[in-house]
Amino acid sequence: MHPRPPLPDGASRRVVELACGAPSVHNTQPWLWRVSGSRIDLYADRSRQLPFSDPTGRNLTISCGAALHYARVAATALGMPAEVVRMPDPHDVDHLASLQLRPGPRPPDAVERLSALGRRATDRRRFTSWPVPEERLASLAACVKRSGVRVLPLVEPSLRFRVELLVNRARDQQLDDPRLAAEQRAWVDRSPLEGMPSAALPELAAQQPLSRGGAAPTAPDPVEGSDGLLALCTDTDAPSDWLQAGEALSELWLAATEEGLSVVPLSQVIEVASTRFSLETEVFGGMTVPQIIVRIGWQEIGRSQLPRTARRPVDEVLLT
Ligand SMILES: Cc1cc2nc3c(=O)[nH]c(=O)nc-3n(C[C@H](O)[C@H](O)[C@H](O)COP(=O)(O)O)c2cc1C
Structure with missing residues (x-):
């Protein structure tokens, strides 16, 4: 057998750089990476966990799962498909994954991937009023082939109504909680390298101040009747499920991006314990655990590009 050719210099670092383009809750980028040769390890960065809205680290781990999927897609597209071991160290829950890159052929769709x-980005502007057809939602849901994760289109009118109600209730509860409002505010225009620029939050103006207190105007509803809605659910509710849900979120989001569809996650309904419970029991009958809801639709043709949400330089996320 011939020895495999070595990977090009800097290949693993390039994979990490591309992985950091993944979505993360409030753009916290809660990941750390260790690179040694062709091996890449992914760790949760607990210093970036949101203590009030994410005390268990669910959103942190979903965000790292999205980064893991980005890393896998990047590695494959660059001709170095990765073998992945999730949660490789039972004594270190923050060691989320280990990737071993191996030289391989570049796939024909490398450039598109x-x-x-x-191109993937969170564009929160109102979608056009063209409803996303049920078949389109079903085919997007089917893109995610991952054991233990289910992507469920929410189309039945009474279910949708219930979900919209819970999404609004969670949003209102968070706006009324000064700690949560302050936590969210701390990640808006935080720095040029992290957090969400206010320019990417078109609804901010309508919901000022973030804490509604008193006579402040009510924020617009996050979901419109024509928005497509999908729920990403898992069989159980452990950190390994959250990681897989994050990978599934990225898988779905990239497939939607390739089809010209826009995706916006709705995590508040999961963050608030009472609405998460109602969603799980009343909407899903206790049969599956919802991890994140997304709304999907088309942005108007010819709309201006939103400014990109920034990322930290790769040296800041690399462990030495
Ligand atoms: C776990 C998770 C939860 C998120 N929750 C929300 C949300 O509730 N509302 C929202 O507008 N964006 C949400 N986002 C999107 C992030 O704010 C966004 O990914 C981040 O600001 C980076 O911007 P980008 O996606 O344009 O790269 C979420 C993303 C992740 C990964």
Whole structure:
């Protein structure tokens, strides 16, 4: 057998750089990476966990799962498909994954995949009123082939109504809680390298101040009747499920991006314990655990590009 050719210099670092383009809750980028040769290890960065809205680290781990999926897509597209071991160290719950890159052929869709990684973004502007057809939602849901994760289109009118109600209730509860409002505010225009720029939050103006207190205007409803809705659910509710849900979120989001569809996660309904419970029991009958809801739709043709949400330089996320 011939020895495999070595990977090009800097290949693993390039994979990490591309992985950091993944979505993360409030753009916290809660990940750390260790690179040694062709091996990459992914760790949760607990210093970036949101203590009030994410005390268990669910959103942190979903965000790292999305980064793991980005890393896998990048590695494959660059001709170095990765073997992945999730949660490789039972004594270190923050060691989320280990990737071993191996030289391989570049797949025919490499350019499209790398382009989707670069183009994917959270565009929160109102979608057009064209409803996303049920078949389209079903085919997007079917893109995610991952044991233990289910992607469920929410189309039945009474279920949708219930979900919209819970999404609004969670949003209102968080706006009324000064600690949560302050936590969210701390990640808006936080720095040029992290957090969400106010320019990417078109609804901010309508919901000022973030804490509604007193006579402040009510924020617009996050979900419109024509928005497509999908729920990403898992069989159980452990950190390994959250990681897989994050990978599934990224898988779905990249597939939607390639089809010209826009995706916006709705995590508040899961963050608030009472609405999460209602969603799980009343909407899903206790049969599956919802991890995140997303709304999907088309942005108007010819709309201006939103400014990109920034990322930290790769040296800041690399462990030495
Ligand atoms: C776990 C998770 C939860 C998120 N929750 C929300 C949300 O409730 N509302 C929202 O507008 N964006 C949400 N986002 C999107 C992030 O704010 C967004 O990914 C981040 O600001 C980076 O911007 P980008 O996606 O444009 O790269 C979430 C993303 C992740 C990964």
